[in-house]
Amino acid sequence: MKSYIIPEFLVDRDDHRCIRCEVCVRQCGFDVHYYDEEDDEVYVDENKCVGCLRCVTLCPTNALVVRENPTQVPGNANWNREVLHNIYKQAETGGVLLTGMGCDKDYRNYWDRITLDASQVTNPSIDPLREPMELRTYLGAKPDALKIGGRKGKASLQTALSPQLRMETPMMFSAISYGAISYNTCECLARAATEMGTYYNTGEGGLHRDLYRYGDHTICQVASGRFGVHADYLEVAAALEIKIGQGAKPGIGGHLPGEKVSAEISRTRMIPEGTDALSPAPHHDIYSIEDLAQLIYALKEATHWEKPVSVKIAAVHNSAAIASGIVRAGADIVAIDGIRGGTGAAPTMIRDNVGIPIELALASVDSRLRDEGIRNRASIVIAGGIRSSADVVKAIALGADAVYIGTAALVALGCHVCQKCYTGTCNWGIATQDPYLTKRLNPEVGTRRLVNLLTGWSHEIMEILGGMGINAIESLRGNRLRLRGVGLTQEELDILGIKHAGA
Amino acid sequence: MVEIDAGQLHYRELNNMVKGAVAEGAEEIVLENIYGQRYIGSGIRKPVRIVVHGVPGNDLGAFMDGPKITVERNAQDGVGNTMNSGVIVVHGRAGDIVAMGMRGGKIFIKDSVGYRAAIHMKEYRKHKPVLVIGGQPQDFLGEYMAGGVVVALGLNGNGNGAKFTAKHIGTGMHGGLIFLRGEVEEYQLGKEAACAPAGEEDIALIRQYVEEYTQLFGGDVEDILGSRFVKLWPKSSRPFGGLYAY
Numbered sequence: 172m173k174s175y176i177i178p179e180f181l182v183d184r185d186d187h188r189c190i191r192c193e194v195c196v197r198q199c200g201f202d203v204h205y206y207d208e209e210d211d212e213v214y215v216d217e218n219k220c221v222g223c224l225r226c227v228t229l230c231p232t233n234a235l236v237v238r239e240n241p242t243q244v245p246g247n248a249n250w251n252r253e254v255l256h257n258i259y260k261q262a263e264t265g266g267v268l269l270t271g272m273g274c275d276k277d278y279r280n281y282w283d284r285i286t287l288d289a290s291q292v293t294n295p296s297i298d299p300l301r302e303p304m305e306l307r308t309y310l311g312a313k314p315d316a317l318k319i320g321g322r323k324g325k326a327s328l329q330t331a332l333s334p335q336l337r338m339e340t341p342m343m344f345s346a347i348s349y350g351a352i353s354y355n356t357c358e359c360l361a362r363a364a365t366e367m368g369t370y371y372n373t374g375e376g377g378l379h380r381d382l383y384r385y386g387d388h389t390i391c392q393v394a395s396g397r398f399g400v401h402a403d404y405l406e407v408a409a410a411l412e413i414k415i416g417q418g419a420k421p422g423i424g425g426h427l428p429g430e431k432v433s434a435e436i437s438r439t440r441m442i443p444e445g446t447d448a449l450s451p452a453p454h455h456d457i458y459s460i461e462d463l464a465q466l467i468y469a470l471k472e473a474t475h476w477e478k479p480v481s482v483k484i485a486a487v488h489n490s491a492a493i494a495s496g497i498v499r500a501g502a503d504i505v506a507i508d509g510i511r512g513g514t515g516a517a518p519t520m521i522r523d524n525v526g527i528p529i530e531l532a533l534a535s536v537d538s539r540l541r542d543e544g545i546r547n548r549a550s551i552v553i554a555g556g557i558r559s560s561a562d563v564v565k566a567i568a569l570g571a572d573a574v575y576i577g578t579a580a581l582v583a584l585g586c587h588v589c590q591k592c593y594t595g596t597c598n599w600g601i602a603t604q605d606p607y608l609t610k611r612l613n614p615e616v617g618t619r620r621l622v623n624l625l626t627g628w629s630h631e632i633m634e635i636l637g638g639m640g641i642n643a644i645e646s647l648r649g650n651r652l653r654l655r656g657v658g659l660t661q662e663e664l665d666i667l668g669i670k671h672a673g674a
Numbered sequence: 675m676v677e678i679d680a681g682q683l684h685y686r687e688l689n690n691m692v693k694g695a696v697a698e699g700a701e702e703i704v705l706e707n708i709y710g711q712r713y714i715g716s717g718i719r720k721p722v723r724i725v726v727h728g729v730p731g732n733d734l735g736a737f738m739d740g741p742k743i744t745v746e747r748n749a750q751d752g753v754g755n756t757m758n759s760g761v762i763v764v765h766g767r768a769g770d771i772v773a774m775g776m777r778g779g780k781i782f783i784k785d786s787v788g789y790r791a792a793i794h795m796k797e798y799r800k801h802k803p804v805l806v807i808g809g810q811p812q813d814f815l816g817e818y819m820a821g822g823v824v825v826a827l828g829l830n831g832n833g834n835g836a837k838f839t840a841k842h843i844g845t846g847m848h849g850g851l852i853f854l855r856g857e858v859e860e861y862q863l864g865k866e867a868a869c870a871p872a873g874e875e876d877i878a879l880i881r882q883y884v885e886e887y888t889q890l891f892g893g894d895v896e897d898i899l900g901s902r903f904v905k906l907w908p909k910s911s912r913p914f915g916g917l918y919a920y
Contacts, residue, residue, distance in 0.1 A: 266916070396775075397796075426914060441777060442796055442797075442849075443798065445911060446911040447913065451818065455793045456771045468713070469713055473713070474717065
């Protein structure tokens with residue numbers, strides 16, 4: 172069927188600069204470029220270009236420019252280009268529209284409408300270059316009260332603490348499954364988390380045996396499909412996470428199509444090669460909070476009560492009540508993923524229209540747990556569109572214990588957010604299983620880039636804390652008095668629990 | 675043999691004692707006066723024999739990897755949830771979600787099971803899970819089934835095989851096999867499951883499981899295997915391959 176979709180991008184080649192080295196030909200997994208020996212020309216098929224900029228970045232002579240195609244169906248504010256493209260595509264295929272990465276709709280970004288407070292004369296700021304700054308964070312249930320005993324001037328803690336995750340910086344890498352991303356990407360995340368003294372999350376695709384050595388820095392997910400979930404997997408993890416929902420697709424399950432279930436994926440997920448890996452949204456053993464409690468305790472029992480258990484949900488309007496239930500069900504960590512949370516593949520309409528911004532969900536969950544007097548019984552970790560250290564600081568002031576970083580980590584590895592992860596042809600070697608493409612991400616280099624990102628952000632967090640006159644991240648948690656809204660309605664301010672700037 | 679009286683024990687105390695006994699090298703552990711304690715067998719990775727006197731609670735053998743558990747009476751929900759290996763034998767009936775996500779080992783239930791048995795059962799190389807149900811399964815048997823074998827004998831029906839009443843059997847099935855002794859109507863099946871009378875090869879395949887069943891609970895192998903069986907298998911290993919627009 173002839174496609175009515177006009178190419179989204181144009182690829183311009185400066186013929187004087189092009190040396191016919193064919194790097195662009197080899198680099199494009201979407202087969203946009205091809206070399207004709209007879210003509211000694213490199214031609215392009217612009218219909219296939221996704222705008223990932225791999226060719227532009229690697230072209231040794233800067234001969235390439237990829238730009239948005241100015242010729243587009245006219246459309247209007249209502250029937251815009253994306254709407255029309257979607258309809259053409261569905262008229263051609265009859266399928267459910269898929270997309271990769273997080274929601275790209277222009278919903279109000281509250282991080283950008285919140286400013287941080289700073290200290291001045293009476294409560295002076297702290298210089299983090301000469302004063303100690305504490306970013307260490309512990310995730311897990313905290314007791315209602317501490318009993319300190321001791322003898323001859325030596326204090327000792329008498330209260331038995333629940334298992335805790337100790338992290339040197341309040342940032343972890345989000346759950347991204349092996350299958351959605353390449354082995355090398357998983358290795359980069361695992362090694363960077365280990366080096367930085369924090370954690371990464373396996374997602375629901377199991378854990379490759381070769382990565383077991385990073386187990387102490389691995390959070391292993393248990394989702395409805397239970398892929399790769401077996402005794403070794405549970406045992407090697409530092410913590411376990413029950414995945415109920417994902418910000419990109421609340422209420423929707425996962426589906427790794429059979430063609431992506433390669434030999435290694437099959438080994439890790441423990442399913443035969445080439446079969447669909449279906450994980451519906453509901454766990455068939457969880458129909459209630461009581462059932463959730465049962466799975467939480469089953470995991471604790473299976474791992475001898477040595478590991479914290481997290482429960483991850485997507486941010487929805489009722490998150491506060493759900494989080495209360497999760498805490499009462501015995502979870503040590505509540506993870507909430509907002510509407511801008513990323514994904515390898517989600518139905519486009521779900522991704523863009525279901526869920527709520529994490530800022531609002533976080534504020535309401537933290538308030539609710541405080542009101543109910545159970546905030547100490549679980550840590551809150553949030554995810555979904557954390558783009559900078561400032562977002563991290565604001566999240567912690569709004570009530571989070573720590574954040575998950577997903578898209579930002581992939582961007583650090585080279586991702587250019589072309590949103591075509593679901594095709595499995597990621598030219599940056601990130602969201603692909605094609606051995607030719609996966610080699611492009613060097614684990615050494617990738618690890619360095621991730622470590623650099625977290626190091627930079629950690630320094631910035633210390634600077635911001637110092638500016639606020641705070642020397643420990645613990646002191647900022649839920650400290651909403653240090654936040655101010657700019658240009659928000661009273662209702663938004665009420666939900667966020669912050670004052671307007673100037674007040 | 676180690677004997678534990680569980681009459682007054684919380685499940686954590688009980689399971690700690692069981693794990694302790696396993697650590698000390700016990701080969702057989704007999705649990706007396708079990709009144710609904712959960713997660714028995716979970717987190718144990720040795721082929722120890724555990725005999726349960728009483729009715730165990732939910733998630734018996736969840737994530738289990740190795741033990742052989744015998745229950746002398748009924749069991750509740752979640753028997754063998756996400757089990758990796760081992761054997762569970764229940765001399766009565768079992769509740770819902772038996773063998774959910776089970777990847778390896780065997781489960782034998784003498785009588786019927788509740789809803790959602792063998793949902794998401796899967797297999798991998800040498801791990802091939804087997805669930806044998808003496809009586810009737812209820813609705814949603816083998817949904818999203820991705821591997822393994824389920825045999826339902828319907829022995830509490832009439833002599834020549836049961837009229838199964840379960841619906842939505844094998845919805846989304848993309849691996850594994852289900853054998854039902856007796857009959858089942860088209861409307862009871864998920865649309866991803868294919869169905870035909872079982873042939874000689876099929877009967878040969880399930881013979882060993884039926885033999886094990888009769889050795890455990892009594893009954894005549896030839897009598898059982900002599901009845902009509904239907905076989906369900908997935909129409910495709912990629913049932914939802916065409917669902918998306920790429």
